[in-house]
Amino acid sequence: MEIEWIEQAQDVQRVKGSILRLFNESTLEEGMIGYAEPLTADESAELVDGIQRSVACGNGRLLLITDTEGPCGIAIMETNAAHNSRHVATVKRGYISPRARGGGLLARALIAIVEKARSLNVEQLALDTREGSRAHQIWSHLGFQTWGVMPDYSRYNGVAYRGCYMSQSVDALAAQVTRKTKGESNA
Template sequence: MSEASETIGTRRWFWPEDLTAHRVSLRAMLIASIEDEGILGYGDEITDADGDAFADELARGLRDGSTHVLLGEDDSGVFAMCVMRRPAMANCRHLAEVSKAYLAPRARGSGAVLELALAVAERLTWIGVERIQIDVREHSHAHRVWRGLGFETFGVLDDYSRYGGARHRGHFMTVTVPDLLRNTRTRIGRRRQTADTP
């Protein structure tokens, strides 16, 4: 299977088969998501070894087919990442989970999150996944974004994460892939209509 790629405006979305050329960008995305409080209380500063371990884990998942990595690139470099994983058990292959997603601040508010969600939905349709799940910290930016894309909470964990002496609730959310595809296409269409209105 060749690397899938789609260009929208000045943004290019692609699913690399080999992460060798993207290791530095992946480490930068991980660091940025922690600094942006996407992950609370990760600990010490991310080391080169942490970044290498993250990239190595993704590379192993790509090789065994359990992981799919979407990257978004613009004129300034990689600005988005979405990591999806599928269960190994045959009776759960209709499911996938977003295990990590990040959109750089420079792309926020530009419609890039809709493009990311559309690319994810199209990929999942192509590989035969019917439902996608994610878990997020309550009231986080990610919680609001995924809810806006049609994800609904199916479970809440009060002791989801701990940081600064406080416990944070987490939401486990899901949406069917056809609904995600429809939701993102509808929102992209509305956005384009608004942009075209004089």
């Protein structure tokens, strides 16, 4: 298993196929990272260009996880450019392929996020997710607290869903991951 941070704009193009594979795979799970059906060529180009711009400006970092079968996990971490908010980063578009779940990959990804956050002097992580989704349950279980709710956050198959805006300190997340991985190894 390889966990790689993509921090150079030209490298986003190198992993473009992996990004699109994971985003398109996520459409099979009720559009969990924003797309209800496989991306069109234009949507694919726009998505990759957006990630590349974020990385090029120095605020975005792409976490890509691959195993022997190919890409199996992704997340984007964006730091805030505003002077008073540089201690906050947003984690978004996190997804782990169903075939790679349950083997400790989430813990490894979270450790990578914690380490990267600390290297950037980030102290708080923020995210948003659809209320009641598998992702919302996982983030809540990891100690993220909801600080805001948007009633019409996303729509899937004609149904409006609430969105939860959540946050947690990097240190608290590190402690949660450590507790959970120790608990799993003792079980």
